[in-house]
Amino acid sequence: MKQRGASIYEQFCRTHPRSEALFRQAKTVIAGGLTHDIRHLHPFPIYVDRANASRKWDVDGHELIDYWVGHGALILGHGHPIVQQAIARQLDRGTHYGACHELEVRWAEQVLKLIPWADRVRFVGSGTEATLLAIRLARAATGRSKLIKFEGHFHGWHDYAAVAIRPPFERPVSAGVPHGAVADILICPPNDWDAFMNLASDRDDIAGVILEPAGGSCGTIPADHDFLKRLREFTRTQGVVLIFDEVISGFRLAPGGAAQRYGIYPDLTTLAKILAGGLPGGAVVGSAPIMDQLVFRDDQTWNREERVWHAGTFNANPLSAAAGVATLPLLADGQVQSVADRAGQALRNGVTEVIKTLGVDAAVYGESSIVNLFLQPHRHGLALDQPDSTLDHHLLMDHPNQEAYHRLRCALILHGVDFPLFHGWISAAHSDEDIEKTIRAFEAALRLMRDDDAL
Numbered sequence: 396m397k398q399r400g401a402s403i404y405e406q407f408c409r410t411h412p413r414s415e416a417l418f419r420q421a422k423t424v425i426a427g428g429l430t431h432d433i434r435h436l437h438p439f440p441i442y443v444d445r446a447n448a449s450r451k452w453d454v455d456g457h458e459l460i461d462y463w464v465g466h467g468a469l470i471l472g473h474g475h476p477i478v479q480q481a482i483a484r485q486l487d488r489g490t491h492y493g494a495c496h497e498l499e500v501r502w503a504e505q506v507l508k509l510i511p512w513a514d515r516v517r518f519v520g521s522g523t524e525a526t527l528l529a530i531r532l533a534r535a536a537t538g539r540s541k542l543i544k545f546e547g548h549f550h551g552w553h554d555y556a557a558v559a560i561r562p563p564f565e566r567p568v569s570a571g572v573p574h575g576a577v578a579d580i581l582i583c584p585p586n587d588w589d590a591f592m593n594l595a596s597d598r599d600d601i602a603g604v605i606l607e608p609a610g611g612s613c614g615t616i617p618a619d620h621d622f623l624k625r626l627r628e629f630t631r632t633q634g635v636v637l638i639f640d641e642v643i644s645g646f647r648l649a650p651g652g653a654a655q656r657y658g659i660y661p662d663l664t665t666l667a668k669i670l671a672g673g674l675p676g677g678a679v680v681g682s683a684p685i686m687d688q689l690v691f692r693d694d695q696t697w698n699r700e701e702r703v704w705h706a707g708t709f710n711a712n713p714l715s716a717a718a719g720v721a722t723l724p725l726l727a728d729g730q731v732q733s734v735a736d737r738a739g740q741a742l743r744n745g746v747t748e749v750i751k752t753l754g755v756d757a758a759v760y761g762e763s764s765i766v767n768l769f770l771q772p773h774r775h776g777l778a779l780d781q782p783d784s785t786l787d788h789h790l791l792m793d794h795p796n797q798e799a800y801h802r803l804r805c806a807l808i809l810h811g812v813d814f815p816l817f818h819g820w821i822s823a824a825h826s827d828e829d830i831e832k833t834i835r836a837f838e839a840a841l842r843l844m845r846d847d848d849a850l
């Protein structure tokens with residue numbers, strides 16, 4: 396990584412010696428020293444010691460306002476007392492029964508209460524597993540193999556989702572992805588109806604269409620709701636399974652997620668993050684005819700040849716179920732989401748003001764309680780003052796000049812804010828004071844960037 400204008404990095408290294416030492420040790424035992432690619436930070440990641448509400452504290456004793464909030468899982472903030480108590484109660488009763496248990500039934504009931512257009516739930520271990528199962532259900536239901544995926548949309552890290560994330564979209568983002576998996580994925584630019592019809596209209600081998608109706612990666616290129624409506628109509632008439640990946644937007648954009656917010660309902664929805672109240676977990680929800688492919692019947696041919704097979708040691712484990720059951724009722728009336736949305740809007744407005752005042756080349760935008768950050772839009776000819784679905788997603792998803800994002804993240808940490816590289820999440824625990832402090836931190840960090848000639 397280029398070391399232009401090293402003063403931010405110098406300060407960062409000087410003030411985070413324990414994190415630096417831990418990363419040095421980590422690299423000797425953990426592959427790459429990291430457990431999630433998005434946690435990669437130059438010159439090294441910070442190590443966190445504890446967290447509460449909107450804050451976390453690193454091992455060097457710094458207090459940080461947190462905009463990761465569990466990769467978006469903690470819409471109530473860290474350590475919400477009701478969720479904590481539910482986890483503690485369950486901890487005393489056992490963490491894994493290797494058996495069905497009552498909490499998984501209550502959890503499923505609550506999910507369906509918030510997502511009433513779905514008939515059934517199936518729990519899985521993560522968002523990645525949720526999209527994997529949804530794709531299998533779509534293929535089984537239709538007897539077809541192809542899946543349409545949109546450029547720039549993210550659906551976890553399995554092989555069927557490892558393509559069309561960043562430019563060049565036709566190439567997998569990883570080594571080790573078999574050609575056979577990618578060959579079954581048909582790639583379409585987002586929000587482009589003509590391109591979609593060119594791809595889909597004359598084919599009879601499409602099992603499903605998967606997309607983020609809103610969210611993190613999709614939020615980078617806002618979804619066109621008219622496009623979503625047409626997609627719903629087309630897939631319905633063609634017998635193609637429409638999958639909304641609401642791993643981020645589920646329970647966040649509204650109690651019933653983006654589908655409720657936009658009034659557009661898919662056949663299957665994938666969920667994770669908020670679903671499990673900050674513990675590991677995911678789910679697929681959907682219509683009975685598709686979901687009931689998972690049902691055992693008194694018919695060996697069905698069970699062996701036609702049923703959808705699914706396992707997973709930690710599916711609906713009691714701790715995650717307890718956290719989910721404690722969390723979801725708190726989200727049912729939409730109050731939590733409104734509080735987080737208002738904080739999100741205040742942060743976007745405040746940082747936009749700072750960017751204008753400083754005259755730096757940066758933009759923040761987004762929907763609901765998600766804040767997207769883009770550096771150097773003008774240099775790349777992007778009009779992000781009014782972001783819409785026609786933006787050039789090649790440029791947006793490329794995040795040119797990655798070094799600037801790492802440097803800004805370090806500069807923000809120096810000013811008491813931990814904001815992810817490209818988009819951050821707000822929780823209902825973020826107070827007005829947190830937002831104000833964060834705006835001031837952006838001001839100081841962007842000024843440092845400007846003084847370093849980095850923006």
Ligand SMILES: Cc1ncc(COP(=O)(O)O)c(C=O)c1O
Pocket residue numbers: 466521522523524526549550551552607610611640641642643667668677
């Ligand atoms: C839209 C979307 N789908 C799927 C996933 C994968 O979820 P997980 O990280 O739980 O595997 C993510 C993760 O961020 C996501 O944002």
